[in-house]
Amino acid sequence: MSAAQLVADGIGKRFGGLVALDRVSFEIVAGERIGLIGPNGSGKTTLLNVLSGFYPADAGAASFEGARIDGQAPAELARRGIARSFQVTKVFRRLSVLDNLLVPGLTAWRTSRQAASARATTILEQLELARLAGERAAHLSGGQAKLLEFGRLMMLEPRLVLLDEPFGGVHPDLKRLMYDTIRRWNAGGVTIVLISHDMGAIFGLCGRVLALRNGELIADGRAEAVRDDPEVLDAYLGDHYGPHAGEERPA
Amino acid sequence: MSTVALGEQVLNGLIIGAFYALAALGLSIIFGVLKIVNFAHGELYMVGGFAYYVVAGALGLAPPLALIAAFVLLFLLGMAIEWLLIRPMHEGKVERPDEYAIMITFGLAILLQNLMLSVFGPWTRRPPALFRGRVEVGELVVSGDRLAAAALGGLLIALLVYLLRATLAGKAIRAVSQDRETAAVVGIDDRLVGMLAFGLGSALAGAAGALMGPVFLVYPTMGVIPVIKAYVVVVLGGLGSVPGAILGALLLGQVENLATVLIPDTTRAVAYKDAYGLVLLVLVLLLRPQGLFGERTRSL
Amino acid sequence: MRRHRAALAGAFLLVVLLVLPLAGLGAYWTYILAIGFYYAILSSSWSLLVGYVGRISFAHAAFAGLGAYTSALASTGLGWPIALTIPLGVVVAALVGLVIGRLCLDLHGAYLGLTTIAFSEILRIAITAEYDVTRGSLGLAAPLLFTGDSRLPHYYTLLAALLAALGLMWLVLRSRIGLFFNAIREDEEAAASVGVRVARWKLVAFTLSSALAGLAGGLYAHVLQLVAPSMMSIGEMGFILSMAVIGGFHNIFYAALGGILLEVVLEALRQIGEWRLTLFGLVVIVILRYSPNGVFGTLARGLGLERGPR
Numbered sequence: 001m002s003a004a005q006l007v008a009d010g011i012g013k014r015f016g017g018l019v020a021l022d023r024v025s026f027e028i029v030a031g032e033r034i035g036l037i038g039p040n041g042s043g044k045t046t047l048l049n050v051l052s053g054f055y056p057a058d059a060g061a062a063s064f065e066g067a068r069i070d071g072q073a074p075a076e077l078a079r080r081g082i083a084r085s086f087q088v089t090k091v092f093r094r095l096s097v098l099d100n101l102l103v104p105g106l107t108a109w110r111t112s113r114q115a116a117s118a119r120a121t122t123i124l125e126q127l128e129l130a131r132l133a134g135e136r137a138a139h140l141s142g143g144q145a146k147l148l149e150f151g152r153l154m155m156l157e158p159r160l161v162l163l164d165e166p167f168g169g170v171h172p173d174l175k176r177l178m179y180d181t182i183r184r185w186n187a188g189g190v191t192i193v194l195i196s197h198d199m200g201a202i203f204g205l206c207g208r209v210l211a212l213r214n215g216e217l218i219a220d221g222r223a224e225a226v227r228d229d230p231e232v233l234d235a236y237l238g239d240h241y242g243p244h245a246g247e248e249r250p251a
Numbered sequence: 252m253s254t255v256a257l258g259e260q261v262l263n264g265l266i267i268g269a270f271y272a273l274a275a276l277g278l279s280i281i282f283g284v285l286k287i288v289n290f291a292h293g294e295l296y297m298v299g300g301f302a303y304y305v306v307a308g309a310l311g312l313a314p315p316l317a318l319i320a321a322f323v324l325l326f327l328l329g330m331a332i333e334w335l336l337i338r339p340m341h342e343g344k345v346e347r348p349d350e351y352a353i354m355i356t357f358g359l360a361i362l363l364q365n366l367m368l369s370v371f372g373p374w375t376r377r378p379p380a381l382f383r384g385r386v387e388v389g390e391l392v393v394s395g396d397r398l399a400a401a402a403l404g405g406l407l408i409a410l411l412v413y414l415l416r417a418t419l420a421g422k423a424i425r426a427v428s429q430d431r432e433t434a435a436v437v438g439i440d441d442r443l444v445g446m447l448a449f450g451l452g453s454a455l456a457g458a459a460g461a462l463m464g465p466v467f468l469v470y471p472t473m474g475v476i477p478v479i480k481a482y483v484v485v486v487l488g489g490l491g492s493v494p495g496a497i498l499g500a501l502l503l504g505q506v507e508n509l510a511t512v513l514i515p516d517t518t519r520a521v522a523y524k525d526a527y528g529l530v531l532l533v534l535v536l537l538l539r540p541q542g543l544f545g546e547r548t549r550s551l
Numbered sequence: 552m553r554r555h556r557a558a559l560a561g562a563f564l565l566v567v568l569l570v571l572p573l574a575g576l577g578a579y580w581t582y583i584l585a586i587g588f589y590y591a592i593l594s595s596s597w598s599l600l601v602g603y604v605g606r607i608s609f610a611h612a613a614f615a616g617l618g619a620y621t622s623a624l625a626s627t628g629l630g631w632p633i634a635l636t637i638p639l640g641v642v643v644a645a646l647v648g649l650v651i652g653r654l655c656l657d658l659h660g661a662y663l664g665l666t667t668i669a670f671s672e673i674l675r676i677a678i679t680a681e682y683d684v685t686r687g688s689l690g691l692a693a694p695l696l697f698t699g700d701s702r703l704p705h706y707y708t709l710l711a712a713l714l715a716a717l718g719l720m721w722l723v724l725r726s727r728i729g730l731f732f733n734a735i736r737e738d739e740e741a742a743a744s745v746g747v748r749v750a751r752w753k754l755v756a757f758t759l760s761s762a763l764a765g766l767a768g769g770l771y772a773h774v775l776q777l778v779a780p781s782m783m784s785i786g787e788m789g790f791i792l793s794m795a796v797i798g799g800f801h802n803i804f805y806a807a808l809g810g811i812l813l814e815v816v817l818e819a820l821r822q823i824g825e826w827r828l829t830l831f832g833l834v835v836i837v838i839l840r841y842s843p844n845g846v847f848g849t850l851a852r853g854l855g856l857e858r859g860p861r
Contacts (some may be wrong), residue, residue: 017689024622078746090741103734106727107746113727201838288661336840346843349660353607354796355839361789362832369825475785479672482665522680529669529676536666537654 005030005065005191006051006160012059013046013215020046022215023060032157033182033192035206035223039201039235042212044195045087048162051193052084053077064160079107083158087165089145091152093138097129100137100148104155116155125152128177143174150181160191166197181207203227211235258391261509266401268392268504273404274477275484276411277455277494283428283491284448285337287352292456294363295480299325299457300464300473301367304378314381316466318403321461322454329453341445361537368471380465400462407458408497409460414510415493424448428491457479476525483528486535491540499543504526557856563803565714572706581621581702583818584811585774589812592716592767596760598602599720600804603729604756605736607664609788610651611764613671616642618785619648619767619772620678623693626718626773628684633696636767644765645758651755656750668785675783690779693772705774708714713772713807716763719801724761732756740761799845809848 004027013021022045028034049055049061053074060069069077092100098120105116124130125146128140132140137148144168153161163182167175183207186192196202202209202223209226211219213235225250226232270464281289289295297320307317334499336355341350385392415421426434427444435441460474467473484503487539510527511520535542572581597611618640625636651670658666679687681714697704723729734742742751774776781787790813799811813831820827842849851857 023835030626052739054744073748075746075748076745078744084744086741086744090738090744092737092741094737095730095733098729099733102727103742103747104745106730158744247822252663288665290664303556318654319616339840347605349608350605351662351839353661354792355836357609357789357792358796358832358835360794362829362836365832367823369829393554422671479668482668486665504573519680521675524680524694526673526676528800529673532669533666534671535653536658536662540658540662 004028006062008047008051008060008062010060011047011050011062011070013043013050013055016139019215021050021057024212024215024217025060026195026210026217026220028191030161030191031186031189032208033186033206033211034194035202035209036193036195036212037147037197037202037209037226037232038212040213042118042235043215044212045164047213048084048164048193048195052162075107076195078104078156078158081157081159082162083153083156083160084162085149085153085166087168089142091137091140091148091150093136094135095137097124097137097140097148098133098135101151101155107249110221120151122153123154126154127151127181128233143170147172147174147177147181154181154185158190161193163192163194163196165195165197166238167196167201175201181244199227255390259393260512261505262388262391262393263397263525264399264504264508265501265505267459268501269401269404269408270459270500271464271477271480271484271503272408272497272500273459273550274486275358275481275500276408276493277452277459278481278485279326279488279491279493279496280424280448280455281328281452281453282485283493284424284431285333285341285445287337287340287349288490289330289452289480290353291359292357292358292452292481293361293474293476293549294367295325295329295456296460296473296481297367297423297469297471298328298363299454299460300378300469301371301460302457303461303464304376304469308376308378314379317378318381318461322458325457326450328450330446330450332453333449335471337449338442338445340443342365364471364474372375373471375468375470378464382461394466397466400466404462406457406461411455412493421449422453432527445481479525480528483532485542486540487542492542495542503531506531556854557851560851560854560856564808568710569588572665576640578702580818581706583814585702585706586771587811587814588706588713589767589771589774589810590790590794590814591713591807592709593764593791593799594810595713595717595720595807596763596767598795598798598800598803599700599724599755600760602803602806603724603732603736604753606753606756607660608667608757608760608787609664610667610674611760611791612647612762612785612787613783614673614764614767614773615787616678616778616780617647617674618644618768619693619778619782620691620768621765622769623691623772623778624684626694627692629659632693635774637766637773640769640772641762641765642839644768645762648761648765649754649758652754654694655757656753666747671783671785671788675780678783681782688780690777693776693778695776696770696773708769709774712766716766717803717807720759720763724733728752728755753821793835795845797831797846799848799851801844805845805851806846807836809845812846 006028008024011024022048031140038044047053050070053069053072053076057070061068064080064082073158075152083178092103101123103117105111105120106113120187121130121133124133127142127150129147137145140148153231166178182192194202194206206223208221209223210217211226211232218231218235219229277288278292281287302321302324303317306312306320307314312320317349339345340352345351380396381403382395384395386395386398415425423439423444426439427441431441480503484499485496487502488499507524507527511524560673591609592613593615601607621640621643622636625639626633655663655666685691696708731747733739735749735752739749794803794810794813795806797813799805817827843851
């Protein structure tokens, strides 16, 4: 078995009295495509925030390619090869589409503006956004903005990409383009972690699935196995329809 | 220092605290409902002072009536300001609403201050007081007009608290403060509440100016220092919290008085008097931005 | 083509400003324009912070005051040459800017506004209170920058300083640093997530803008020959804000022109007294509400001088 690229070891996170993450542990090997599922409030985005440096962990540790990542600043982790998207699209609205891509492209000082522009243009062509290069990002449609976010991530040349519900409200054509982009990324060796409620996307793209419930990791295995896992079904379908419907809950 | 003198200091601190509370409450309500810091608050306070001066002094109406007139005038002015300048923020007509709110209220402050300067000139005026003479509270002696003004201020604060707790309008205000969208969904006219909140906030500031005018004199720049006190109070208590503002005001009143007394070099201590509150404000904003009594909101 | 048009317009303005005093402008208006250049440095460096990085500070006038008092105190109290004390003022303003900027890193919006007002007032009160050193509200006398009757050296020195300030800011803004500033303004979290070191650039912006304010203040002290706490007041901050907003605070050149324009208008309308400032307040409000690009921004658009997605 190859060495793990991303290791989470007992990650815990509290917000006041609320336990958002509880002893979450898993290992991811480079090049995997992992789905992260769970009902609302189960801690998926929180976990992403911890892994990308937006929240410090209250317990446990995470490391990427052998070095600790929990508690590091987001900008540092981005430079180390971890890229993430946001649930709510966060493009730089008053900058042009091209400039949106130049921001990540130019964070490395030795990269010249020409080189970054050339790469950005190539990426825009791949995403079918090239004709909008001079437009303000605010003028993009929702789906185009999501693609632009993808483009931003591509500019970073990451080795691990964390996607937080990228398909929300996206037109099927654009969704296909996004699937292709994700597959192409992965084919180039990039590890993908995908949070989504879109089960078609999860099971279509991911070979392995992690399931969270109330901050705890309740399943970690092959997609088909997790899909049929009774506890996962219970988490989603709950007291009335799940496999444990009608039973008395253990204390 | 003797207990009597200390007692008088504490009483003075309480009186000042009542004034600060009145000036700050309006700011708190405006922030609570509209989520903006009103940088023109000091000028609304000042306009209230002038309104009282004109109505009581030039027009000769009885002081209590003049106070009510100032309140009403500022209420209307506040609603007009909200309608013209603030409402567009919530209707998507402004590109960067937070930036806009800060700068436009600052601009309004410039406009109002210089407008009053142009119309009335820089000279100080003394409008008629509500009550003259000295009052003895046991062994403590305090000036009557201050006490009367503070008492009326306290009454106004009590009325306000009653309004917010017991009336429908007050509950609507609290609802919109907590969650504008949800309030709108359950049928509260959030835009009307917004207008009422700015009107009420301005009226409270104006009432404070009207009450303090006879005590501290009326002049176009009279709002500059008090508004800073109001900021300190509101930040101390937690932006948007009414009980916090009241407690913060009383706290500031005591801190200023006692700090002046406790620092040995009297002339320097007095010169720095206004700075104590500011240092407190900076400390709170840097260390505990939600204030002593506010809730931790998400940053940014 | 458009880029050339804008450069041409700028060059034309520059030539006009260079030639005006020699073409019979008169001592009075030469002096007024020189003061206009002082305000132009302040309004443009303020717009760097507000328009490009998106952080509104109300401490700007205080930094000008810091530069002014440092230079005045060092030249009168310590007897140092002005050529040394003005840079010293810049350094002091920059250092204090660094400290305050560092403290305010996590503050945004109105909280940042309030904190910077507080710092500004604390500095002003401290300077007023330390009468023995600063002569309080009476103000401190400062030696003249250039002795002799002519206002010309002061005019050209301030103009040179303005051009240097604008040049330095422009170099920074057109580099990738300017792009990072804009990204921070648009969305700090997103910027951080793509590798922008948000804290560092916020500090650079704050320190740079305070340093330039300190430079302006230092020069002002030796042109006016008097420094008083009033130059650090919130009223002065109101001037700076008005000039930047009316000129166009999204662009350092428009903001600078706003500074010059408003100073000239302020003098030209002297007869109507305080009504001038009332007018400014009104214009600020109208521009913010209906024409946020400011006078020069709107003008530039109309003349087709602008490029880019604005």
